[in-house]
Amino acid sequence: MAERKRCQGLNSKCFLVTYLVIVSFLLILWFTRSGLIQEDLRVIPAELSAYITSPPRHVDDIQVAYNGKRALTHNVFNEKWTMVYFSHLNCLPACLQVFNKLAVFQSAYASQDVSVLLISLDTEASAIGKLAQGLDEKGFNFQVLESENEAVIERLAKTFVALYLKTDLSNGGYQIEQEHHLFLVDPQSRVYAVFDEQTTTSIIESSFPAIRGFYAKSE
Numbered sequence: 001m002a003e004r005k006r007c008q009g010l011n012s013k014c015f016l017v018t019y020l021v022i023v024s025f026l027l028i029l030w031f032t033r034s035g036l037i038q039e040d041l042r043v044i045p046a047e048l049s050a051y052i053t054s055p056p057r058h059v060d061d062i063q064v065a066y067n068g069k070r071a072l073t074h075n076v077f078n079e080k081w082t083m084v085y086f087s088h089l090n091c092l093p094a095c096l097q098v099f100n101k102l103a104v105f106q107s108a109y110a111s112q113d114v115s116v117l118l119i120s121l122d123t124e125a126s127a128i129g130k131l132a133q134g135l136d137e138k139g140f141n142f143q144v145l146e147s148e149n150e151a152v153i154e155r156l157a158k159t160f161v162a163l164y165l166k167t168d169l170s171n172g173g174y175q176i177e178q179e180h181h182l183f184l185v186d187p188q189s190r191v192y193a194v195f196d197e198q199t200t201t202s203i204i205e206s207s208f209p210a211i212r213g214f215y216a217k218s219e
Contacts, residue, residue, distance in 0.1 A: 042055075048210055053191050059156070061189075064146070065128070066144075076117070078187065082114075083184055084118075086118075086119045103140060120153070121176050123147060123149065162179065182194070182204070
């Protein structure tokens, strides 16, 4: 009986899971009908097939706020590898494990052509700038992309297939729930690989050089 109670209401975990499944189906249908799913002629190594996106999805060139300044997405992603995580300030403590994964990755591959980027899911005016501030207070030095235009974040989320749910609460507030996937964007501004929440830090670290090697051979 207790289990049944947890599955009731718009804010329940069961509702979120159901919502994410439906959205995933609709996204696949939309990609198919719009011709965005194309034949991938690359022969992807078996050990990388669980992570590499087939085919890579190009990130549209749209205007965003990047580290507090206006920028276009091609200026954010071009010419380097970027590990991307969609999140928000109030995700803690659920996202702390992911932040730690990103910190380890950043430390292992810190260079001019590799970066870590958080895309804020919170588009409320009062939230702008708060994610970067909160990360800094907790000792995480990640770049942040954000926008007050919800359509911009929704468009990016569709391209990355980053699933989240924003629910308005009866007290006037709101709640954001999300998946905790990490997305690897290549130097051509394409979503090139995806690591789900269960992927360990060691697997991400060992897979990244192999992914870069495959990219160099196949592009």
